[in-house]
Amino acid sequence: MSASRRLVAALRDPDRAGEGDWNGLIAAARAEQLIGSFAFRFEGRPVPAKVESILEAARRDAAQARIQALWEAEMTRRALAPLGVPMILLKGNAFHAAGLDAAIGRSVGDLDILVPKTSLEAVETALLGAGWERLKEAGGYDDDYYRRWMHELPPLIHRTRDRMIDVHHTILPETARPRPDAAALIADSIALDNGLRILSPADMIVHAAAHLFADGDLAGGLRNLWDVDRLLRQFAACPGPRSGADEAFWPRLAERARRHQLTRPVALALRLSARLYGTPVDRALAGRDRLSDRLFAARLLARNGWGQPVRPALRLAFYVRSHWLRMPPLMLARHLWVKARS
């Protein structure tokens, strides 16, 4: 069994991980940015002493990363507070801020936020005034490309804290075929006690699915799919003011997926989460297994016990697919032409 397959099996059921090649598991978990989640899954379980020390360090590291992520969100909230615009945390930052199960051991890189498109300029100005700097040269091809066609501003980085921020105005590039309803994402977002906002549960799944299957090339996808698994288990199981009632969750998810024109990516996310992590999902919404699901699974599992990516042809195919999804053919040709010359 490949290392990434064993990693998935261990995350799914740590009790059955048993004795094995820990080096391969740890290398694969680190390469997939899952070492923190992995470490918490094994907390309190009997493992060799050396493994325990590695996982203990990973748990401490994750706890510290969580503090840093929350601090970054808070500093951004303060910088944008005078504008009075809603600032919605996305992905890992949202999980941590809301204390969701998906946050347990979850690494966080950049801070991702969503704001109304009409306030993009004001938000950027406020951030530049509060210590963030441009990473891309203003007026260059990349900068221009981001502003015209992307769902986010060109990344900014904070001068002293050295953390990046991606300011989104929607969840897919403008050039992608599906047109998510950004206004609805913002209108239905939820205020947390700490003054931060997160997407509604159904929209969080839709965003995760869009990010995984309608945008990128699935590199690092095991982690994003683990998010989907954790979120689905929590949202579908426990009723409550924040997570929606269990019975109502699946129809609500179906409705939101339709509204954002992302029914197929959401269904695919459900099927793959069920296939790899054993997530209980609504089969009507997930749809019947397709032959291509196996290709997606194979791409997600393309990692060996040295942490190396494997199956180069398959990875290339998904890379090409990601560009195909992202932009129409003529635009893609122009983009590749410019990139090849730079």
Added chain:
Amino acid sequence: MKHQLSLQIGPVAFRIGSAWRAPIDALARLYAGYPEPERVCDFTVRLEPEQPWRRWIRPSVAIQGDYILPDAAPMSLAHGLLAAEMGMNLQMALGQKTHLLLHAASVEKDGRALILTGESGAGKSTLAALLGERGWRLMGDEFALLGLQDGRLRAFPRAVSLKNGAIAVMENEVAPERFGPRLDGTPKGAIRHMRPNRLALEAMADPARPVLILFPRFGEAAAARAVGQAEVFMRLTQASTNYVSLGAAGFDALTGLVGGCPAAAIDYPDTTSAIDMVEELWAQAA
């Protein structure tokens, strides 16, 4: 991977994989006599072709592993040993989270440790290597590992990385079989690795209590001045790669170290006077 080797260096075990045989053979020769590594390794390092065809055509070694710098420049296969060393250093600098890691050399005597730190090129590596041949136990020339709970120092006696002028200094001092190949034309000039002596290897699992911190600086007239705790603290936060990411645990360990140790900055014109100054300050501290 096709060729591999595991190494135990102090409390840290490395697994090194390589697409080529030569770097692994060179590592095995350089690290002869090190203890049997643990079965589970802390870190994985990979030496692999930068592009698939660069395995054979103008071989080019990319340093990969658990933790990497995305823009690290690939190296020639002739410098494969250096690539492996840099790969291990990178894992420590980016991934070490069980100890406070100080970019410092350290030596031990009677269970007590002397920490030598300073900018690259200040001479701490050479000084520690020399002391290691003159009655001290070399704990490490590059990284000092401070325990987060007990405040004691762990040895990390990897091969000493001698650069340029320091190579001849140590060649006069140490038997030839303890040296790796001389690597000319690296980004840092000439480099030659040197295996620490038997004492350093046999006692590598023994921790020591830090009692003195020195900031040596080579190339100046001999002078010593005491350094206040605030300055020591600030300099050591800069010398640590994981101080920030360890959070409160890192702060507690570092304040414990700084509060419990006198510190001095020493300028020295040559190694003989440096050793004399070290011995004198050590006698005062002890």
